[in-house]
Amino acid sequence: MKVAQLTTRYPPGPGGVERHVAELAPRLAARGHAVDVFTSDLYTEFPTERLTPGVPREETTSFGAVHRLPVWSLPGDLHYPFFRHLGRTLENARPEIVHAHTYGTHQVAIAHRHHRRFGTPFVVTAHFHPRWSMEGGALRRAIRAYYDRRLAGPIVEDAAYLIVQSREEERLVRALGLALPPVRIVPPGYSPLPDPPAGSPSFRERYRIEGPFLLFVGRLASNKGLLDLVDAFARLGRADPAARLVLIGEDGGVGASVDARARSLGISERVHRLGHVEDPALVAGAYREARATVLPSEYEAFGLVLLESLAQGTPVIASRVGGIPEVVEDGRAGILVPPRDPRSLGEALERLWSDPELGKRLGEYGRTQTVPRFTWEGTADGVDRIYRELRGP
Numbered sequence: 245m246k247v248a249q250l251t252t253r254y255p256p257g258p259g260g261v262e263r264h265v266a267e268l269a270p271r272l273a274a275r276g277h278a279v280d281v282f283t284s285d286l287y288t289e290f291p292t293e294r295l296t297p298g299v300p301r302e303e304t305t306s307f308g309a310v311h312r313l314p315v316w317s318l319p320g321d322l323h324y325p326f327f328r329h330l331g332r333t334l335e336n337a338r339p340e341i342v343h344a345h346t347y348g349t350h351q352v353a354i355a356h357r358h359h360r361r362f363g364t365p366f367v368v369t370a371h372f373h374p375r376w377s378m379e380g381g382a383l384r385r386a387i388r389a390y391y392d393r394r395l396a397g398p399i400v401e402d403a404a405y406l407i408v409q410s411r412e413e414e415r416l417v418r419a420l421g422l423a424l425p426p427v428r429i430v431p432p433g434y435s436p437l438p439d440p441p442a443g444s445p446s447f448r449e450r451y452r453i454e455g456p457f458l459l460f461v462g463r464l465a466s467n468k469g470l471l472d473l474v475d476a477f478a479r480l481g482r483a484d485p486a487a488r489l490v491l492i493g494e495d496g497g498v499g500a501s502v503d504a505r506a507r508s509l510g511i512s513e514r515v516h517r518l519g520h521v522e523d524p525a526l527v528a529g530a531y532r533e534a535r536a537t538v539l540p541s542e543y544e545a546f547g548l549v550l551l552e553s554l555a556q557g558t559p560v561i562a563s564r565v566g567g568i569p570e571v572v573e574d575g576r577a578g579i580l581v582p583p584r585d586p587r588s589l590g591e592a593l594e595r596l597w598s599d600p601e602l603g604k605r606l607g608e609y610g611r612t613q614t615v616p617r618f619t620w621e622g623t624a625d626g627v628d629r630i631y632r633e634l635r636g637p
Contacts, residue, residue: 245276245277245278245340245341245631245635246277246278246280246337246338246339246340246341247272247277247278247279247280247339247340247341247342247343247631248280248281248282248334248337248339248341248342248343249265249268249269249279249280249281249282249343249345250282250283250330250342250343250344250345250351250352250354250355251265251281251282251283251344251345251346251351252283252284252286252289252325252345252346252349252351253283253284253286253287253288253289254266254281254283254310254312256287256295256299257286257287257288257295258288258463258494258520259463260371260432260546260548261345261346261371263435263548264345264369264371264432265281265283265345267432267433267435267620267623268620268623268624268627269281269305269307269308270305270306270307271620271621271623271624272307272624272627272628272631273306273307273308274624275624275625275628277628277631278307278308279307279308280308280309280310280311280337280339281308281309281310281311282311282313282330282333282334282337282351283310283311283312283313284312284313284314284315284325284327285301285312285313285314285315286315286317286325288494288496289317289323289325290321290323290379290496290497291497292317292323295312299312300312301313311333313327313328313329313330313333314327314328314329315327315328316328321379321381321383321384322383322384322387324350325349325350326350327350327351327354330350330351330354331354331357331358334354334355334358335358335362339364340364340635341364341365341366341367341631341634342355342358342359342364342365342366342367343366343367343368343369343627344366344367344368344369345368345369345371346369346370346371347368347370347371347372347396347400347417348388348391348396352368352399353399355368356398356399356402356403359402360402365404365634366402366403366404367403367404367405367406367407367630367631367634368400368403368405368406368407369407369408369430370406370407370408370409370413370417370545371409371545372408372413372416372417372545373467373543373545374416374543375388375389375392376542376543377467377541377542377543378467379465379466379467379496379497392420396420396422397422397423400422400423400424400425401422401423401424401425402425403425404425404426404630404634405425405426405427405428405630405634406424406425406426406427406428407427407428407429407430407626407627407630408427408428408429408430408545409429409430409431409432409545409546409567410429410431410545410546410566410567410570410571411429411567411570412566412567412569412570413429413545413566413567414427414429416566428626428630430623430626430627430630431546431567431618431622431623432546432548432618432620432623433618433619433620433621433622433623434548434551434552434555434615434618434619434620435548435552435620436555437524437525437527437528437531437552437555437556438524438525438528439525439528440525440526440528440529440532441525446529446533447526447529447530447532447533448533450526450529451490451516451518453488453490453516454488455486455487455488455514456486456487456488456535457487457488457489457490457516457533457534457535458477458480458487458488458489458490458534458535458536458537458538458593458597459490459492459530459531459534459536459537459538459553459558460473460489460490460491460492460493460537460538460539461492461493461527461530461531461537461549461552461553462492462493462539462541462549463493463494463496464491464493464494464495464496464497464498464499464502464517465496465497465498466496466497466498467541467542467543468498468539468540468541468542469540469541469542469563469583469584469589470491470498470501470502470540471498471501471502471505472540472584472585472586472589473489473538473540473589474489474502474505474506474509474511474515475505475509475586475590476540476586476587476589476590476593477489477511477514477515477590477593478509478511479586479590479593479594480590480593480594480597481511481514483594483597484597485514487514487597488514488515488516489511489514489515489516490516490518490530490534491515491516491517491518492518492519492520492521492527492530493519493520494519494520495519499517502515502517503515503517527552528552528556531552531553531555531556531558532556532557532558534553534558535558535596535597535600535603536553536558536559536560536561536578536593536596536597536603537549537550537552537553537558537559537560537561538560538561538562538589538593539560539561539562539563539568540561540562540563540581540583540589541562541563541565541566541583542563542565542583542584543563543565543566543583544562544563544565544566544567544568545566545567546566546567546568546571547562547566547567547568547571547572550562550568550571550572550578551571551614551615551618553610554572554577554578554607554610554611554614554615555610555611555615556607556611557604557607557608557610557611558603558607559577559578559579559596559602559603559606559607559610560572560577560578560579560606560610561578561579561580561581561589561592561593561596562578562579562580562581563580563581563582563583564580564581564582564583565583568580571614571618572610572614573609573614576606576609576610576613577606577607577609577610577613577614578606578610579592579595579596579606
């Protein structure tokens with residue numbers, strides 16, 4: 245079947261949804277589908293940064309093509325990208341199925357409009373975040389509340405299927421009170437990271453980390469609980485002055501606040517904010533060398549970085565929110581704590597830090613029992629079944 249995948253961004257733009265589409269597209273092609281990806285010319289949404297001129301706007305791939313279209317966005321914290329000419333481009337492409345990613349985005353509205361005009365079935369993978377967990381201020385959340393009440397219903401109910409990644413994500417979407425189409429749970433997979441080259445400097449040596457460290461990997465965004473993490477780490481740092489905290493990820497607007505909090509607590513020299521690390525082998529080395537990976541988010545639909553860490557045998561500490569408890573078994577692959585609770589987070593950090601054998605057991609269980617449950621082949625199989633049901637006998 246000829247399938248159009250619609251996503252706000254696509255690699256080299258970093259992010260979980262971006263990786264999801266990039267992993268799914270070639271696997272769907274291997275199952276006999278012709279796949280075109282329609283995405284924007286953005287590298288990041290907030291702050292708005294365009295892809296460099298060296299990234300082709302039209303790219304032929306092994307699975308089909310990637311079309312990077314121009315967008316314009318609302319300013320500041322609102323940062324809502326609107327595609328230019330996506331409707332016309334879809335009309336010219338004539339897909340048999342449109343698969344739009346991320347609830348509430350412009351591309352989902354375009355998929356709906358295309359369906360109403362031409363009858364083309366469309367599928368939505370929600371990648372859902374409840375509005376209380378959104379980045380941005382009160383105005384952005386108010387606009388999202390209006391969308392949930394007034395605009396989402398006709399769009400979502402016309403979809404052929406709604407795909408979610410976990411039971412908790414399905415519960416949250418149903419709580420909106422919308423008339424939903426058939427809902428399918430299709431978890432994402434784990435993307436193996438390459439091993440660091442033999443004989444290369446360790447991650448700690450490369451970045452001059454002068455002590456054992458805890459690791460955060462992800463966008464430095466307001467919903468990631470990073471100020472709570474700095475507060476909790478300060479408590480650990482008082483017990484062990486050698487401890488370090490390493491943050492890997494692009495600055496989504498809270499980097500300065502993280503730096504200021506570290507300064508106010510007198511731990512600036514022990515908090516290493518590295519920005520986006522392009523080389524996946526270096527990221528693998530960071531996971532491998534860390535005492536634990538910490539993800540104290542207010543909400544995560546899934547939390548792929550947890551699988552990345554466990555695949556390296558490194559235990560995780562994460563918030564008990566969203567789909568995380570369906571990925572990480574508390575007390576077996578990691579430790580789960582309440583969100584927005586620096587004290588509980590600090591206690592979990594100290595527990596793992598002071599008990600290396602516990603960390604080893606948790607990491608080994610995660611590596612051998614948790615990670616193998618989540619594969620991109622399984623994800624592609626689930627999506628392929630949905631497409632074939634739409635095509636019919």
